[in-house]
Amino acid sequence: METTTIGFIGLGLIGGSIAKAIRKFHPEYQIMAYNRTKDILEDAVFDGIVDIACTERDTRFALCDYIFLCATVDYNLECLPWLKQTIRPGCILTDVGSVKGEIHKKITALDMAANFIGGHPMAGSEKTGYEHSTDHLIENAYYILTPSEEVGLDKIGNYTELVSSIGALPMILTWEEHDYITACVSHLPHIVAASLVNVVQKLDSPLEHMKTIAAGGFKDITRIASSSPHMWQQICLENPEHISKVLDEYIRLIVQAKYLVDQRDANGLYEMFVNSRDYRNSFSDAPSGPLKKSFTLYCDVVDETGAIATIATILSMNGISMKNIGILHNREFEDGVLKIEFYDEDALAQAAEQLKKRNYIIYER
Secondary structure, three states: OOOOEEEEEOOOHHHHHHHHHHHHHOOOOEEEEEOOOHHHHHHHHHOOOOOEEOOOOOHHHHHOOEEEEOOOHHHHHHHHHHHHHHOOOOOEEEEOOOOOHHHHHHHHHOOOHHHEEEEEEOOOOOOOOHHHOOOOOOOOOEEEEEEOOOOOHHHHHHHHHHHHHOOOEEEEOOHHHHHHHHHHHHHHHHHHHHHHHHHHHHHOOOOOHHHHHOOOHHHHHOHHHHOOHHHHHHHHHHOHHHHHHHHHHHHHHHHHHHHHHHOOOHHHHHHHHHHHHHHHHOOOOOOOOOOOOOEEEEEEOOOOOOHHHHHHHHHHHOOOOEEEEEEEOOOOOOOOEEEEEEOOHHHHHHHHHHHHHOOOOEEEO
């Protein structure tokens, strides 16, 4: 049986994670890759993720059944003309960009639509680069596919199966639908997070009391403001019409909120908060998609040496694996609180049971 060969141009956070997931679920597949930073490519070969390290515009990409464009948008577009001369008719060409319009238009102009299916895994991190990629980053995440009109159903079916086989959840949209939806649920939140951080910086005093106090909820909702400025600059430049439309509506709601505050409109303020709460609570709790369920408990801890180590030891002795652990620096709870995240619901339940047996006060959210 002929080996499936998959090529990558770019091995950053997303490209690296997809390559690692393919290696995990399909160890028999052959993976070749090119990356402009040679050290990263060497690391991927050393890690056993990449079989063949390619040079720029390598003719060996002609062997590929799939080619993932995972570099910057401008470089991906630069690659298209020579890929047109290189790829074989059966190859599925795809990208992982969070804006689809520009590359779809370029693909059409180059008469490459019969090979192209846009792709966007709805997963990521404020961290970037191959060193932060994992084989489970896209697991249970929606993976949007935006097929060109000319691409065959066989290619769409094959790509959908590949996405499913590495643990992601394929969803097919037009590129226009994709760009409008992501403007609202992905691009707008990054602009809002950046604006929130900038307003605190602007309003803070020279003593930086706001910066000192800004923790807990503020840090949670602005975490994505730590993402790559270059990447988000490019996204805003690539999807301006949809982002502007979404911003218009957001600004209208902000102005409305200001009016409610200025007028001390108790009923209006209550309705604003209850509507947002109810809609937010209607999001699926299933451990899938971009809003994955968090298996988290909060535990009161005494502020003394060894308190965290004691809890970690209790869980370890009972075979309970933790995903993450950290101290909350706000006072939502009575005392200092330890936040512990688990991989699944069973681990959460077992941990709560073991800690309650030892008289720890447990909160579940």
